Amino acid sequence: MRFALLAPLVALSLALAGCGGGDGGSGSSSGSTSTSTSTATTTSSSGTSSACSLATREAWALAQLKEWYLFPDLLDTTVDPDAYSTLQDYIDALVAPARAESKDRYFTYVTSIAEENAYYASGETAGIGVRLGFDYTAKALYVIEAYENAPAYAAGLDRGTQIVAIGTSTANLQTVSALYASGGIDAVSDALGDSTVGTTRVFQIRQPDSTVSTVSVTKADFELDPLSSRYGYKIIQSGGESYGYVNLRTFVSTANAALAEAFAAFKAQGVTKVIVDLRYNGGGLISVADTFSNLLNAQRTGSVMNYVTFRDSKSDNDETSYFSAQDGAIAATRVAFIGTGSTASASELVMNTQKPYLPNDVALVGANTYGKPVGQIGLDNSDCDDRLRVIALKLENADHEGDYYSGLASSYPATCEASDDISYQLGDANEPSIKAAIGFLSGNSCTAITSSLASSATASVQQGALADSVSVAGAARAREPLEAKSPSFAQRQLPGLF
Structure with a gap:
């Protein structure tokens, strides 16, 4: 490693x-x-x-x-x-x-x-097991992603579900709009409670078909499967071509085997054009990012992958990483990365690594990314259970490009503006960002991500939680991952997780 x-x-x-x-x-x-x-x-x-x-x-x-x-x-x-x-x-x-x-x-x-x-x-954590997005225009709360093995999904909460009201019982339900009016976004977050196992909340929910119901959900430990069992990877047929689609939720160690399985399936079908959906992925392990890059680049074994550089006094730790052979790897010829303002760190590293090798055949689709071209080390004060995550290294691709603090959109070879429509399930070929990605892979023209969209994607950052503009392109603060006032480690990695 x-x-x-x-x-x-x-x-x-x-x-x-x-x-x-x-x-x-x-x-x-x-x-x-x-x-x-x-x-x-x-x-x-x-x-x-x-x-x-x-x-x-x-x-x-x-x-x-x-x-x-x-x-x-x-x-x-x-x-x-x-x-x-x-x-x-x-x-x-x-x-x-x-x-x-x-x-x-x-x-x-x-x-x-x-x-x-x-x-x-x-990928273990505790909670109800959903990613939540707050619509600042409508003052409404929505599920933008649900984990299949978590309590909320079992209770009927999935992508597109609106949480209308929150309470500890049916007798004290408060509407989300009233909570926001009384105390802003912190009041909405606080109403959901902390991540303690056994904590129960009652929700009034509205489904995309307008059905309204009241459900009770009790928080539990669950594993954050890095690839969904429903849409983690698939092969999409469109216009007589086959496109690989892979959606990685987070860069944890269990993702390696799941990614290898996905790319083996692509390889078996001769797929070389790939959609990589990282729209809500806040990052994770560099080692997993390297695995991902290797799986996309079977033809580049031995070439420079990226550079890691420390401050001058720690330069003995500098490292050059090279592509290496990976079982199931494909030689991707065209790649569309789906991103938003919640796409950060290890996700951006994979995107930036691909850039020098496909200068005319790689695109960022959706919205601008967060902008984190640096990495942390973990320093432990073990008796106090303190791990200090310290920014200690910068990351660059094979062309020594790495200062994308304002996101990747302004420097990426091609960008295609697209919305994140939660009325479609992730992995659906008709979802606007995926549809735009297919368009790029098939050679269609598109509208570039604008500077206004790029700035809106990073408009609000508070207490270490990532802000994200994940609604109609260009609509600043229309919908963003719900921020926890005091985020857990998992919430730092997965914007909007509760």
């Missing part, structure tokens, strides 16, 4: 993810590029209250940032740790200068070692 050991005494976990998530290549974390099993720098030895006091944890975090932060000149070490009541607030103050330059938009954060390891090993 890439980046398994970056220093003699430190097993760093690298991770690439959305706004706060990780993506790495090995080890204990995520956020930008990593696997979920390694442990990183470990300090604190006793597990006593003094060892895990806020002051001690703040001092530890400052030391790690001074040593590893990718932008040392943008680290404000003058801030007073005594002025902050939480470790994350202190970290936010330290990296505020980099955030002001859009180089660290909540990518550096502290999370739970146990929680992150569970997520990266199997």
Whole structure:
């Protein structure tokens, strides 16, 4: 696995993810590029209250940032740790200068070692198991994706379902519009409760056919299958041609086998034109991104895949990655990537990696991506269950292109503007973004993603949650993933997850 050991005494976990998530290549974390099993720098030895006091944890975090932060000149070490009541607030103050330059938009954060390891090993988390999008125009809440093995799907909530009201019982249901009027988006998020297993919520829901019902859903542990059992991959027939379609939800280790199965199916059918749907994918392990790139590029074994570069003082950890043989890989001749403002980190790495090799045959379809050309490492204070995800590396493709902090749309070879219509299931050839992707693959012209759409896609970022404009192209803040006030690790990786 890439980046398994970056220093003699430190097993760093690298991770690439959305706004706060990780993506790495090995080890204990995520956020930008990593696997979920390694442990990183470990300090604190006793597990006593003094060892895990806020002051001690703040001092530890400052030391790690001074040593590893990718932008040392943008680290404000003058801030007073005594002025902050939480470790994350202190970290936010330290990296505020980099955030002001859009180089660290909540990518550096502290999370739970146990929680992150569970997520990266199997995609395990707790909740009702849906991705939610809030329509700021209609003040309405919708399910934009549902996980098949989670409680909400079993209760009838799926893509396109509107959540009209939320309560702890039928007696105290409050409409979503009233919640928003009383306390904004935080009131809507708070009404859903935390991710504690056993928490029950009652929902009044409206289906796309206008049927209204009331259901009770109890939160439980479930696995976030990286590829849906319904639409994870398929072969779409259109105009006499066969197109491969693959929808990856998140870059966790269990995705490797699922992706290999998908591409083996494409290979068996002679498919070389592929739609890669990453519209809600906030990132994950770099190692999985490399697997994905290898599966698309059977003909490029031995060629440069991408470059990983650390700050000058850590340049011994720099790495050049090369394409390698992968069972089931195809030699893709034309690729359409579907993205939105929730598409970040490892997702963008796969897109950027493909760019030099298909300069006239690769496109970004949908909306502009988030813009995260950097990755995290995971540094552990194990006795306190603290994992500090630190922006420590930059990512570049074979042409050394990597400064896409404003998203990929402005620099991508071709872009096709398209909406994300939740009245169609993901994987449906008639869904507008998929239809536009098929159009590009078949050689049709399209309307480029506009700058207004690009800016709207990253209009709102709060507490490490990714904002996304996933409605009609160009409609700023029309529908965005619902933000949790204090996001769990999984919510950092999967915008809108509850």
